[in-house]
Amino acid sequence: MEPEAVGFETMLVTGGAGFVGSNLAISFKKSRPGSRVIAFDNLKRRGSELNINRLKDNDVRFVHGDIRNPEDLKLKEQIDVIIECSAEASVLAGWGESPRYVLDTNLTGAINCFELARRHGADILFLSTSRVYPFEAINRVETVETVTRFEWDESALTSIPGISDKGISEEFSVSGAKTMYGATKLCSEIILNEYMSMYGIRGVINRCGVIAGPWQFGKVDQGIVALWAAAHVFKRDLSYIGFGGKGKQVRDLVFIDDLFELLKIQLSNLDACDGEVFNIGGGPDMSFSLLELTGICQEVTGNRINISAEPEGRPGDIMIYLSDLSKAQSNLGWQPRTDVVEVVDIVTGWIRDHERALYQVMLP
Ligand SMILES: NC(=O)c1ccc[n+]([C@@H]2O[C@H](COP(=O)([O-])OP(=O)(O)OC[C@H]3O[C@@H](n4cnc5c(N)ncnc54)[C@H](O)[C@@H]3O)[C@@H](O)[C@H]2O)c1
Known part of the structure; x- marks a missing residue:
């Protein structure tokens, strides 16, 4: 599949001051200079504040907000595409402590993002994890x-x-304990599927291994x-x-720029990969x-x-x-480089x- 024609006017990247979100927001903005890209983040992750100037320097608008709060997600712009990258991304989240934050962010917060997609009729690319297995x-x-x-x-x-010997495919059973991080991501995948089925939202789920x-x-x-x-x-x-x-x-391991190439292909071929789940890594x-x-x-x-x-x-x-990676390779022609x-x-x-x-x- 060809990645050329990525069509959107306004993209929202949740978790947009994080590692994946900031890189994707800037890369999408560069690939489509006439578009508007908004990076939304509550700056919970240590270091994410260092990305604010970098986002601004690359003409990405930063919005300080929390996906747990639906009011924060009432944006005045019409959103065409959401890249959902906000998360408590630690596999240890909830161990020996309350799981409240990981549940509220990775599940309830993700649902708030799907609600935004429903209200705006926006497409959504969801960053999930290999930890669903x-x-x-x-x-x-x-x-x-x-x-x-x-x-x-x-x-x-x-x-x-x-x-x-090629690795773990999308057919591997998801039944069994997977950490609170993995469980919240899988629950969000399930709810996203319902949003796609009930409200006609187009979306893709990427279950990523290590991104670097x-x-x-x-x-x-x-x-x-x-x-x-x-x-x-x-x-x-x-x-x-x-x-x-x-x-x-x-x-x-998948390099962040190779992940961007994948998302570009998916966005420009959304009808073909709508509703699909891909295992993504190196x-x-x-x-x-x-x-x-x-x-x-x-x-x-x-x-x-x-x-x-x-x-x-x-x-x-x-x-x-x-x-x-067989499914992403054969269906999308994507290859990590x-x-x-x-x-x-x-x-x-x-x-x-x-x-x-x-x-x-x-x-x-
Ligand atoms: N990095 C990896 O190796 C990897 C692997 C698999 C999946 N993922 C997924 O990719 C996505 C991005 O991960 P990352 O590596 O960039 O993590 P990250 O921690 O760098 O970025 C996540 C961002 O979300 C923000 N955030 C946390 N809670 C929030 C909330 N309630 N409201 C708004 N923003 C909030 C954080 O401040 C942070 O900037 C996540 O969904 C993660 O699960 C990452």
Whole structure:
């Protein structure tokens, strides 16, 4: 599919001061200079305030508001497209504390955004997560251990629907515990489907694995590539947490600009992908273990840091996650292009360019 004809006059990006939202808002504005792009955010995420000037410099209007509050979402502009990127994006949200914020934002707040879409007749692209797939079922897949990473045992993959050596596909069962973060995202997906069915809203759901790139204010529970790169630049200690403390857990990664290309394709072909769900990531070719990420960060930064082992894991953590991209590749002709080393290189360059501002924000 061709990404050329992205047609909208006014786009609303919720979570628009966050990592994904700010990058997408600016990229969409640049791709369509005559359009209006509004970034809406309550600045809950530490560091997101650093994006306000950047948004303004790129002619994106910033609105300070909270998606939990329907009144804040009463915008005077007619909205054509909503990119829903606002969230409490931590998988640890609600552990050992009240889940109120994650429930109110990721579920009730998301519904408020769908309501806005209904009132305006706007199209919606929803940023969901690979965390809708249950962690116990994924961790039950037998693994083998290599020198630098865990891998799925190939012989175990044939008997489980939705998983293969290409990764986890949209067919993998969503039944089972998935963290409050994953559960709120899945509930929102279900409600969005009802909005699409009842009110004729066009929409697409993207279940993303790790997304990485500049302007991600990485922390231990979210934004692993930025966290790792920053720790190497600033020479701060890290830990390999869980799965024996060896750093062999594996993720795939999609670069933010590759994600933008995907959304551009979806927006310009909305009739064809209306109502579809896609697993989005880098796939097995763009995957890394923490141990491998350390090696890449050492190469790129020239620095070595202390990394301790914490064998005991965090609740809900996953040993291996790889996205099966087959559906997005075959239906949309989309292909992630930027590999892990390039992403680390770009993120490191960004950190070095903004060392003073990021030193405090990116504490491990
Ligand atoms: N970054 C990833 O690796 C990743 C992976 C899968 C899915 N996602 C999804 O992508 C979306 C964007 O994630 P991100 O990485 O940019 O996270 P982020 O934390 O950088 O951005 C989210 C933004 O939402 C804002 N926000 C939080 N609560 C809000 C509220 N109640 N009202 C208004 N704004 C609020 C935050 O201040 C923040 O700026 C999220 O929906 C997340 O679940 C991200």
